[in-house]
Amino acid sequence: MSTIHDFPIFAAGEWIKGNPLPVINPYDGSIVGNAFLADDTVYEMAVIKAKESQTKMALLSSHDKYTALMHIASRLREELETLSLILSREAAKPLKYARAEVQRSIQTFIVAAEESKRLPREYIALDWTPIGEKREGLIKYFPSGIVAGISPFNFPLNLAVHKIAPAIAAGCPIVLKPASSTPLSSLFLAKIIAETALPKGAVSILPMNRDFADRMVTDTRFSLLSFTGSPEVGWPMKNKAGKKKTVLELGGNAAVIISSSVKVEEVIPKCIQGAFAYQGQICIHAQRFFVHEKHMPVFLDMFLEATSRLVIGAPDDDKTDFTCMIDNKNAERVEEWIHQAESEGAEILMRPNRAGNLVHPTVIVNARKGMNVYDEEVFGPVITVTPFSDFDEAVLMVNDSRFGLQAGVFTDSQTEIDKAFHELEVGSVILNDVPTLRFDHMPYGGVKDSGLGREGVKYAMMDMLEPRILVK
Amino acid sequence: MSTIHDFPIFAAGEWIKGNPLPVINPYDGSIVGNAFLADDTVYEMAVIKAKESQTKMALLSSHDKYTALMHIASRLREELETLSLILSREAAKPLKYARAEVQRSIQTFIVAAEESKRLPREYIALDWTPIGEKREGLIKYFPSGIVAGISPFNFPLNLAVHKIAPAIAAGCPIVLKPASSTPLSSLFLAKIIAETALPKGAVSILPMNRDFADRMVTDTRFSLLSFTGSPEVGWPMKNKAGKKKTVLELGGNAAVIISSSVKVEEVIPKCIQGAFAYQGQICIHAQRFFVHEKHMPVFLDMFLEATSRLVIGAPDDDKTDFTCMIDNKNAERVEEWIHQAESEGAEILMRPNRAGNLVHPTVIVNARKGMNVYDEEVFGPVITVTPFSDFDEAVLMVNDSRFGLQAGVFTDSQTEIDKAFHELEVGSVILNDVPTLRFDHMPYGGVKDSGLGREGVKYAMMDMLEPRILVK
Amino acid sequence: MSTIHDFPIFAAGEWIKGNPLPVINPYDGSIVGNAFLADDTVYEMAVIKAKESQTKMALLSSHDKYTALMHIASRLREELETLSLILSREAAKPLKYARAEVQRSIQTFIVAAEESKRLPREYIALDWTPIGEKREGLIKYFPSGIVAGISPFNFPLNLAVHKIAPAIAAGCPIVLKPASSTPLSSLFLAKIIAETALPKGAVSILPMNRDFADRMVTDTRFSLLSFTGSPEVGWPMKNKAGKKKTVLELGGNAAVIISSSVKVEEVIPKCIQGAFAYQGQICIHAQRFFVHEKHMPVFLDMFLEATSRLVIGAPDDDKTDFTCMIDNKNAERVEEWIHQAESEGAEILMRPNRAGNLVHPTVIVNARKGMNVYDEEVFGPVITVTPFSDFDEAVLMVNDSRFGLQAGVFTDSQTEIDKAFHELEVGSVILNDVPTLRFDHMPYGGVKDSGLGREGVKYAMMDMLEPRILVK
């Protein structure tokens, strides 16, 4: 990619250039591509065309939707390498993780294609009382209107796809605002979407400045706001959304429990990945490790050793395991939080030497409530490790947080599994793996401050659909 | 009932008397019973105990919940006559409709009992991609917290039951505020609930003044606000609700279409009931009639004749078909609206002679957009009748409204049925009956300004439950 | 019950007396009641009336079926003590187990009542290819015809109920042949069924001699043969059944695995019950115990000690744990099998002293393949105990059998649970309990020689229903 490519705005089937938005590789400051910012006019056009395409979208057969979605999946497979490189560079995501993300987006489109043929339909008896004699009810789910999607920088492709693919499958037009720092991969996707026979207006991908996010929230023409991002931005949106529904996919300080019943050496590779994949900039980053006290010394030894072997380098290098954070601002914030923890008594086992936006993998022990690295979403390559003596105690410590997205539990005990599943206040309990695991067709989302509602294709579709019953 | 009975507040298993709230029979001004207003202290106690009972409720077996719910159903059957009289008198509801409401509440509890054993559970393959090899997911739905319920005057028992029964079945404590004008039937129910082994704190029924409604909306201890009432009160609540979910069951100006394919004489009895049952004070009151032009003269003749035969009398008289409205204020409003329609060119076929809160059945032709009786929810014994020449035209007129709750369609044509079901913007299309029909286990709720979400036991339960996945 | 009561044949709503069939208490030889044998004429009448009632049954609303089934459940509750005594005496079943059986029958009817409202219905998109544009499919399940039921002596009430209740719920008439030795409890049930508004012809309960079983198998008027009994009788029926479907609920030599991960003292009470409840005359009698070698000595000690405390006495005595077998013939067979095992090298830890049809609890070690007590269904109070060193080995030994009904596994290891569930060739794996556990709404039935198809109310109903699709 010696020449720098333009990635125009994709507004209701039109390719538009506006104010330039050069997209910078956070690792080396090079320009990855030129995007553009949509303005008022473009935004209005996209929303109006979305509204106009609403009936057409609602009337698409499942065959139409399946064909379009499978075409996109198939073309993404062809463009895997190109797109992975763009993604890797715009987001400073190690190439292997970028590839994995594109693979997951392919899967998300396939799942959506299949679910487009399987919209829920119920047919129920209504003769449960004499007044319903001979009556039956047919319940179908109709597209509820147009969707406003706002997606974050960290999975710039797949978290956009988790709004776009279900919207197409549900028959809803969507206007998506990607993160301004990483719009290129979703704009690349737009080119593929444009190849399909979907109505113009079905999908718009509009890089916009922050103000437009608020505007989407209050715009009464949308019937759903689907936001993925930080709790601080997300929650206030809910109470400005007017009559529309709101889905919030926010973050957390996800925990891992390593029970006495497991062999600690077997869990290390997964723990390393949960802790430091994409420099911890993942909603379900494994941030708080709770390790049975008998395992504590071995765990720390092995974990630190494995951490020291991570290859740090350029994101678009095949060998790279770990690279810089998205920007200096975040790197500085993470450094501050580490200092805060240290100053309040925590011990930093691997001392980070921040160099610009490169924050090295950091392991903290003796962290506790009151420290940001323990209480808040660190969204960086920092973990805390806390010993426990009893499984119940570990569960209590995990729950003692305002967040509740996912939790990982390593154990072979059915008793502990039951306890974890029934008592952990989270959206998902991952058995024998880190909380950083997500399958694209599973219900995904948090409780408490971590969010509202679920994504995961068919679960995301449910919020885009409105039931209607025919009482026959 | 020669002596006037006290109906104390039911707060977390305690019977409490506060400021007296005498409940007046709207028909004759007699006192039906003495209720009491909960104050701050009582409210706080109820919410705190609800919170305390949350874990106990969540741990109830389906057997526990089934037993409690079936006990309530069975006892309501025993108390049918007593409770119907109370309900009839407090709400000025003709006794036969009061009995039907109690019967429906029995059914609502039976349905909840059965659904308590059938909480949704999914078990899914996660090995759709190599990374999920050998993995499966178990999705269970856990009670999401405590429910704030606000119920209206018009179905003072069954619309409270539609919040209480699902809450018990879902394992959620509930604090319910009944309408201040008609709290007695739900407080009578409280006595039966108190007989069960449900934890104290599971259910509180607190008559309170209006301010407390706002307080419930913003109280962060609730995880769900379930409101049934008017759009004007309901919608603003949504944006004050903070992080909790909101379900709004509001009203509308429900329509009936009478197609050319039916025999008009066969539809009259149902139309009369849809129009004037409980003096039209029903969310799904059949307000706007669209009649194929060829049927128009016969329809009006037969409808007016049948209307003239309605027996007007005291609510607690077995023979009464029709009685007064809930209060003078509403009767005056309805009268004003009729006058407005007349002054703007509508014709009043049956001229109402309001006497206090008694508004006679009123039939209006030549009503149109711009008149309150056509555009707004009249919530009184007034209907409009509009001819149409083509089924498509009728569908457009029904949809040309800011409301969308239910619609009735009389037709035998499969083509018209398909059109009605796919194009009418409502929550429910009732075939060959008025929109006033509702079965207690069907999904019930509106679109557009008519509401958000669905009730209907298992549908109501879904909003009280939070999914959690165990990734095995 | 000083006078001996008559229990006439229940043939399509008529009460008929035929050749007397005195029913004898196997414990003391007293007459429990007088039943009668149906002859050709009665059989023909029952089948003809069943056929005649087929349309009426098919047209019953779910409300009709629910009401009838709940009436039966409610009346059984009222008659619990009377019916338990009859059952206890006719079957020589300890009273506490007889009561449990009646309780389960009540539950079976309740489940059927609820399922009658929830017949499966699917509504699917058919526009997956262009040729299906705009098409949808409604799949309903219609009663398939009349059911021939044959039920065994050992659960004379509930195993009859597992055919009758689903048949009513599915809308199918049923003709049931109870075991000739224990027809009274099902005929008692018939009196309650006769109180309902079900059409005459819906249910017939006909004690008949063996030849009639064959006749039912080949009678082309039935659309389903549902047989519960021994493999030797059941399997040949399948190939004589003509065009009708066949469900076979047969027996086995169910196994229990006690893994190294459990506390052996905690499993003893359940093991005793699995081994000796109703003298082992249960299809899912825990016959083969596989005990981890480290637990073996303690297990045997505690098990033998607990066995020695079983109270042996008259079936209708409240204190009795254990009593005689159903008849001498079976007692002799069991004795012979024990002798065979002993002569071939097994060790009999508790030596049985048969007295007529009383066979004492018998524990055998060193049993192995080739011995009837290990290979065949012993259907008596005999168990074998075999040590194992490795969980895999235990699974192999369980599977090394021509039967596969249920298996119990005591373990807390998720790894062992997964292995057991995925590898044990049975219909049901019961975790931390004996295989003798059954819930009336779970799918129940065996693989290999243990049967074909599943019962368990809704599962039994599926075989009584025939899908039909409306392609719209």
Add this chain to the structure above:
Amino acid sequence: MSTIHDFPIFAAGEWIKGNPLPVINPYDGSIVGNAFLADDTVYEMAVIKAKESQTKMALLSSHDKYTALMHIASRLREELETLSLILSREAAKPLKYARAEVQRSIQTFIVAAEESKRLPREYIALDWTPIGEKREGLIKYFPSGIVAGISPFNFPLNLAVHKIAPAIAAGCPIVLKPASSTPLSSLFLAKIIAETALPKGAVSILPMNRDFADRMVTDTRFSLLSFTGSPEVGWPMKNKAGKKKTVLELGGNAAVIISSSVKVEEVIPKCIQGAFAYQGQICIHAQRFFVHEKHMPVFLDMFLEATSRLVIGAPDDDKTDFTCMIDNKNAERVEEWIHQAESEGAEILMRPNRAGNLVHPTVIVNARKGMNVYDEEVFGPVITVTPFSDFDEAVLMVNDSRFGLQAGVFTDSQTEIDKAFHELEVGSVILNDVPTLRFDHMPYGGVKDSGLGREGVKYAMMDMLEPRILVK
């Protein structure tokens, strides 16, 4: 295709040649390709390898199965033209219908791929009674063993695919015997199957002589016999099948009702296709037309006129609508049946002039019970047309048959639709189309003499799966 290709036997991944079986084009007697007959040795090898691959198949992830099935679908799309020509020639099927069949097979594999990820799984509460406190049940469906498939000549590809694709999706090895007259298209498919990573032994396609069909029926190594063919061959198999399950997809004399409510000119094209597509050699061939008397003259005029415009020619000619039957024997039988009808009073409106195996489209009026063309499955280009005056009468005439596969009903009346759906004794009622319509994912199969069980991918899979419950 100037050279004649060999199509070896596909036995457990091996390509084997045995006794030659030249496959003849029924139209011109040319050789389409050389197949071979499997003998004892080959059959045994295939069954043994199928058995050996059983565990491997059962352990395939859904990803493995999806990948294999989608590969097959994708390769069939590439080979569409080649395969359509082979199919057209071996079966004398007009090329456009041959193409449609290949398209449907592609769709069948896609559906199977998707269903392989969605095997049914249930997770249920077991605490409906106190004895089940804290217990839950997980129900999974495991492959039941190896499948014996026997498929007919008329859809030589897609009716084989309807056994092979579900077997792969369910994880069951399958041994398929195609019709000896038309084995080439399924052997062509075998080449594509061989490209996948499925275990050898997963699929065998063995042309064999008739005796082997009986052998498959009685072979105890199979757990399911899935037969598609004639009732005369199918039904006796059921009672020889031993312990295995049997699915029978047989034929019928499918009916069409044309009600007074439709415009007769609009139904003609579909009726022509239902009557004469593939010369009526289709299980759901529209054989008996029941036409409202008011439509009768116009219907006959238009139908005969449209029939006369059918292009008769060589099967592999793009323009051909109609060609010869599969062989002389069947052509002679059809001719005889026509003569029988005529001799017994029916009127032959289009007189067929049989020339060898070419039987011209034949329309018969005044046919009635007792004539083979009305009572039996004609499986040739012959239809009967019977007037009716009342819809009820038409339903009775349709039902007055020993068959019940599908029925087509042209009407716009909801009343008639309800009657048709609830009263027609068939597997499928097709609204506003001929009974000849089938979608590959819908449940398909007949009642009465038309068969036992259902195919349609997920429905076919259910018979290949065995439920097992884990009681936790």
